[in-house]
Amino acid sequence: xSDKTRxxxxxxxxxxxxxxxxxxxxxxxxTEISVxxxxxxxxxxxxxxKTVLDGTFRNRFEQYTTDQMIKRxxxxxxxxxxxxxxxxxxxxxxxxxxxxxxxxxxxxxNEKSVLYISKKINEIQKNYLKDMKCYYAIVPDKNYFTKxxxxxxxxxxxxxxxxxxxxxxxxxxxIFDCLQLEDYYLxxxxxxxxxxxxxxxxxxxKMGFQNRLxxxxxxxxxxxxxxxxxxxxxxxxxxxxxxxxxxxxLKNAKVYHYENGKETKIxxxxxxxxxxxxxxYLSGNTPxxxxxxxxxxxxxxxxxxxxxxxxxxxxxxxxxxxxxxLVDIRYMRSKDIEKYIELKDQEVLFLYSTLVINQxxxxx
Numbered sequence: 626x627s628d629k630t631r632x633x634x635x636x637x638x639x640x641x642x643x644x645x646x647x648x649x650x651x652x653x654x655x656t657e658i659s660v661x662x663x664x665x666x667x668x669x670x671x672x673x674x675k676t677v678l679d680g681t682f683r684n685r686f687e688q689y690t691t692d693q694m695i696k697r698x699x700x701x702x703x704x705x706x707x708x709x710x711x712x713x714x715x716x717x718x719x720x721x722x723x724x725x726x727x728x729x730x731x732x733x734x735n736e737k738s739v740l741y742i743s744k745k746i747n748e749i750q751k752n753y754l755k756d757m758k759c760y761y762a763i764v765p766d767k768n769y770f771t772k773x774x775x776x777x778x779x780x781x782x783x784x785x786x787x788x789x790x791x792x793x794x795x796x797x798x799x800i801f802d803c804l805q806l807e808d809y810y811l812x813x814x815x816x817x818x819x820x821x822x823x824x825x826x827x828x829x830x831k832m833g834f835q836n837r838l839x840x841x842x843x844x845x846x847x848x849x850x851x852x853x854x855x856x857x858x859x860x861x862x863x864x865x866x867x868x869x870x871x872x873x874x875l876k877n878a879k880v881y882h883y884e885n886g887k888e889t890k891i892x893x894x895x896x897x898x899x900x901x902x903x904x905x906y907l908s909g910n911t912p913x914x915x916x917x918x919x920x921x922x923x924x925x926x927x928x929x930x931x932x933x934x935x936x937x938x939x940x941x942x943x944x945x946x947x948x949x950x951l952v953d954i955r956y957m958r959s960k961d962i963e964k965y966i967e968l969k970d971q972e973v974l975f976l977y978s979t980l981v982i983n984q985x986x987x988x989x
Contacts, residue, residue: 667691720857721776726811727854727862728767732777735983739784742985743791746975749930749959750794754973757928759795760832761975763788763982764934766814770806779979788982795975798831800824810865813852814980815903818937819844819868825941832972837923837945842870847894850902867902874920874944883913883965891916891940906936912957913950913965916940921947928971930954932981939976955981958989 655668670676670685677683719730750759763785768778781801789797803823809816829835849864869892880889889908896904907914910933927949929939939949950966962968981987 716776717857720854723771723773723776724806725863726767726806726809727852727857728771728776729814729854730777731766731768731779731980731983734780734784736783736787738983738985739787740791742977742982742988743788745954745959745985745988746792746795746930749962750973753959753962753968754928757968757971757973758832759973759975760798760828761788761792761795761977762798762800762828764816764976764978765801765804766979767806767809769801769979770804779983781979784979784982796831798828800827803827810852812855812862812865813850813903814854814978815852815934816937817868818870818906818941821938821941824938828974829942829945832974834925834942834945834972837925838942840872840874840944842872842875842941845869845871847892847905848897848902852903853901867905869905870941872944874918875940877919878940878943879917879919880907881915881917882908882911883915884911891943903933903936907940907951909933909936910953910956912953916943916946916949916951918943918947918949923947926950926969926971928952928966928968928973930973930975930977932977934978935976954989955987956989 667685667688670682672682675681676685716730719732721728721730746761765781766779768776769781771778785797785799785801803826804816808820825838826835829838845868847867847869849866851862852865855862871892875891878891880891880893881887882889891907892905893908894905896902896908899909901909903909907916916939921944923945924947925945927939927942927946929935929949929951931939931951931953932955935951939951942949950971952962952966
């Protein structure tokens with residue numbers, strides 16, 4: 626074959642391939658959600674004279690074509706594989722493998738964010754919880770447990786110091802020494818409920834309800850799953866397993882969701898088919914819920930301001946209280962607290978991960 630003939634054949638094949646790719650994208654049904662990225666994908670924008678003239682259509686259409694590209698997940702995986710194996714990068718979009726775990730670097734420390742959430746805790750305490758005993762605890766992210774200098778880490782000591790210096794009338798419960806990397810899922814950001822006994826012991830001792838936790842738990846394996854980081858980088862990882870700790874108290878407890886008026890169990894097994902299996906715990910992220918224990922031996926109540934880490938921890942406190950109220954001010958304004966909650970003599974816990982503390986603009 627002559628050089629000219631070869632060039633013609635290559636050009637024709639390239640044009641055919643490009644056109645096939647183009648028409649395949651046209652015929653492809655739009656995808657609503659990216660499971661690996663845990664986000665909604667851009668949809669085809671409305672074409673109007675106004676959106677064309679102000680540039681909105683162009684910008685949204687560009688995002689739409691990127692999000693809806695055929696075989697997008699495979700191309701993302703190929704890109705990350707090239708960066709790690711071909712170009713020798715240690716991480717992909719700050720996600721890396723450390724021992725048997727996949728971790729995302731959280732860096733640098735956002736001091737303004739730490740001050741903001743400290744101010745928010747003070748504001749809630751002063752405005753609504755003046756006569757109540759209040760505590761706060763910080764959940765370290767997985768990056769805390771890496772010791773190699775090549776991975777960037779928050780200054781966790783400074784984070785704790787800033788909060789200790791600025792939070793008033795709320796006692797700190799340090800749970801950092803109760804945890805290790807093995808207490809977290811391999812491919813997800815969250816901790817394993819079955820590994821939280823040391824955390825339960827530390828918090829219950831500090832808050833004084835350890836003597837009200839008397840009934841042992843049974844461990845029940847629910848389902849294997851891939852966590853939020855499982856497909857971010859092309860490592861072959863073991864599947865994680867969702868397990869629950871349960872007993873008669875937890876089986877009979879009722880969870881009420883203010884957002885939709887529904888009542889569920891503590892472990893929502895309907896979430897087995899959801900994109901995020903961690904939603905099995907208390908049905909996932911929601912603005913306001915209550916856990917009612919009909920067999921409580923006390924009338925004491927607990928009020929928790931929380932993020933997603935509390936979903937698997939707080940059920941283990943159920944036996945110690947007649948009612949637990951969980952508030953997520955990422956989805957609910959703190960000034961609306963009194964509209965829905967009868968504030969009286971509850972015990973109060975603020976429980977936030979370093980991920981939220983370092984990005985506290987997510988709070989309303």
